[in-house]
Amino acid sequence: MKKLVKFLKPFQIPIYFVLVLILLQSLAELYLPTLMADIVDKGVVTGDTKYIWKIGGFMLLVAAGGVICSVTASFFSAKAASGFGKLLRSKIFSHVGDYSLHEFDQFGTASLITRTTNDITQVQQVLIMMLRMMVMAPMMCIGGIIMALSKDTKLTLVLAVSIPVLIIIILIVQKKAIPLFKAMQVKLDKLNRVLRENLTGIRVIRSFNRIDHEKKRFDEANWDLTKTAIKVNKIMAAMMPTMMIILNLTTVAIIWFGSIRISNGHMEVGDMMAFIQYAMQIMFSFLMLAMMFVMIPRASVSASRIVEVLDTIADIKNPEKPMKPAAKRGEVEFQNVSFSYPGAEMQAISDISFKMIPGEVTAIIGGTGSGKSTLINLIPRFYDVDQGKVLVDGIDVREMTQESLRQKIGFVPQQAVLFTGTIEENIRYGKEDATEEEVRHAAEIAQAADFIAEMSADYDTEIAQGGTNVSGGQKQRLSIARALVRKPEIYVFDDSFSALDFKTDARLRAALKEETGNATVLIVAQRVSTIMDADQIIVLDNGKIAGKGTHKQLMETSKVYREIVMSQLSEEEIA
Template identity: 50%
Template sequence: MLFRLVRERLRRYRSWILLLILLQLIGVIASLYLPSLNAAIIDKGLSRGDTDFIWHTGGTMLIVSLVQVIASAGATYVGARTATGFGRDSRAEIFDKVAHFSGREVNMFGAPSLITRSTNDVQQVQMLVLMGCTIVVTAPIMMGGGIVMALREDVGLSWLMVVAVPILAGAIGMIVVRMVPGFRIVQKQLDAVNRVLREQLMGVRVIRAFVREPYETSRFTDSNAVLTEASRKVMRLTGAMFPIVMLVMNASTIAVLWFGGHRVGDGEMQVGALTAYMTYLIQILMSVMMATFMVMMVPRASVAAERIQEVLETDTSVKPPSQPATVDQLRGVVELDNVSMQYPGADLPVLCNVSLRAEPGQTVAIIGSTGSGKSTLISLIARLFDATGGRVLIDGANVQDLDPEVLWGHLGIVPQKPYLFTGTVASNLRYGNPDATDDELWEALEVAQGRDFVEKMDGGLEAAIAQGGTNVSGGQRQRLCIARALVARPTIYLFDDSFSALDLATDARLRQALKPYVREATVFIVGQRVSTIADADQIIVLDDGLVVGAGTHEELMETCETYQEIVASQDGQEEAA
């Protein structure tokens, strides 16, 4: 999984990788050449007192060292550029994939997990790519070249390499095998910590209102403790690698000096050759150690790659048609034909055999008790989910046959939970129509009953809006979201309980101003208050996913018992007025 993820995304960097290999090859050859030159100075220059040879060879060493430095610096730059490019492309690909997910896929992964996968998981793989770009060519060439050059200096000590390298590689391999499941636990627990932290940040007002700070602190502490313990177990294994590497390297150096010293004393080996051999053995073990650093990162990066690939290989349940229906301009005729909807894993459907029809210029209201399926019905019209039964038609075409981008471009949705983005009032209002003028923004604000408070804000249309719109009240946030939908001038408006935070007077003024503004569009309003939907052209009453009444307010007051109960619960005539 890890190899496939990296290979597929590094194909676009082939030229950079070829340059990287060339630079690393030059640098390794230079590093392998230096010990031989040093041995020549010791054995031929110093022993004979040949000053010219020493100066000539020393100059060559200086040039080779300069070449090595330049090649190494260039390889580091190219490797860093390749790795950061890989990270950028991976994050962009995950973001693009998640942006096309329906609510079903987002709920399946969970927002905290998706955030972790697009940040921490990508970073783990990116670090492995960086280490790979630095080591993957250098280590094997240095090991192979070091073995050849060491044998050139002296064959009698070759048994030291045969003993040291397998011992080091075997010890590291045993540790790495145990690290993989540990890192998998760490990444899952990191998701859990992010989930708890995200809930606490978003629900901080609720926590304070119910004085639950000690409980939430304990909850985060417990989750954090589990992550800490899982990380500690993995870090113990990681920490064991370095002592093993250093033990083998130091023991090998001592062995070379001990057995090589005897060979020098017996006249079987020159001092310069011994020095060069020891340098080559250290280079061989260093290459193993460099590979160790990379291998240390493989388990965690492998787990991260699996999680990234899981997102990239998940297809959205709201798939664009292979041959979209040709639509020049949607009129806005919406029809639901025996529509049913059952969420995955649910025992019962949330909507059953719902049928209705709405045409341009009409306002259709949907009312019912909590959990009756009102928001689900709106989501099906917007194709945020696909119906599990029946058909949702717009202008006679099934929404599943329409290009989602075309469909959504004709919809103006005001969600049940209004959300604003970091920026200004103007940038939020222009979200659906970037070319809207200031006059159009003020007009939409006036209809949404938001002009008064926006004019009082510091900067007016350029007033700052915090993430989620937390620096404005719930009612102001709701009115700004309504104005945002109005600015887009869509064909179909979907107001999902979008007036719940407004007082009755503001609600009445907004609805009165809204009528002429949307008179040519098809309007759906989900409401809890009868006063909000009483003047709709058609009111759909839902009860446990079933349509138990349809008609005007007056008709339902005579024919629908469920609607009568809703009106009575809101104090009848006063609320309906």
């Protein structure tokens, strides 16, 4: 929690207002029982109606002042807590945006969403309570004890018995509740993960008739969370009646011993009534503290999860003294590059060396798991190499800023990703200041113009969340258009033509050849027909280069490439 306090600095003035207002409210509430005692002892007992009206009117003013202070304090505490939550969410969002793929893999998407939403909400709610209670509870407790002592010193011995009992109950509840709150947050992560997988994979689930299986998975995660929540609520449910019993027994004891002291002439009736109210205030202050002690552990768990995200620094950082790449070149070279994923026993790629130059098309082909996507993820520096170097225009990518490096690259991922918004906005995502002409030209080259023209609102057609209202091939073409509008020096296509039919694939490659003539083009593909005309083909097998050259050269020198070609093409097509 301490590490999050710095996010409260912009809200110091509202917090000071809250503290002052709560102090005034506490003083008002502490003063009211004394005024009531005066009314009883000096007004009711003596029959002085004028005095009763006078002090009664003053009590109403004091009570009204307390209410005004309470309402205003609530407003400022809500303002400070909401601002704190907003600032913290923005900080986490921007911080997570700097993560490399390694950190995303470490936390998981579901957990990051929970930490940014639910965990911050938990801390925000407790902050509102703390701003109200961290002044009020101690003030009411200490002030109540002082005022009770001023009314009758010996009667406070009743409180000396009940208060320690209350403290013991609070400590027991806290000890039992903290582990359960920690478990609840972890189980909430699991529930979110199952729900997210269910929603994003709904087509696969339905196509394999696994709806009942997914319901069972969700029910198990849901019931697991529910059982823990019920257990926590049982503790809370047991705590409240226990505290009320102590509260009521304390009241009975005060009346019992107070009546004895009144009959002996050591105490006035009004003082005893005031003493009961002060005792209630003291006990309720402990009740407020108990509520805080129960909520703070859960918030502290949430806070530690938030701090864990903020304390995790991205592996990939910009260099202190970055080197500026040459303008408009786009040469890429791999020098003895090896890479393994964190925790993996084997290297994903090993000792990879090749060069790509502007004006040429380089293709990468290989079996599933051969390391194709891993290799191209090293160019925009989504991961850093373990050994060797990836050079862009003769500069190690680790010596360039990530912004300047990625500015040179037009990346089309294996899984085409579209964002909520219009088709034009999705294409312009590659270049914010792209003109309408540039957007339409990119769509034409990507072979997307025809299906866009058939849509109801043309380029203003809204894309649904996740691109669910367009087909797989349309998604890929829009993703390609997004890269083309950027006009980068390096194009990276990660199996980006897999959803296209052969006719569209051929047209697209012909248009790309003309459009990207002066750029460096890297194509990862499963289909041989897509990469046969490439200037250089890299064949990967188990993370190593099994062949390098043109289609004709590889047919003569690479056994792995020949097997791939023969598995896809007929003898006539090979000839």
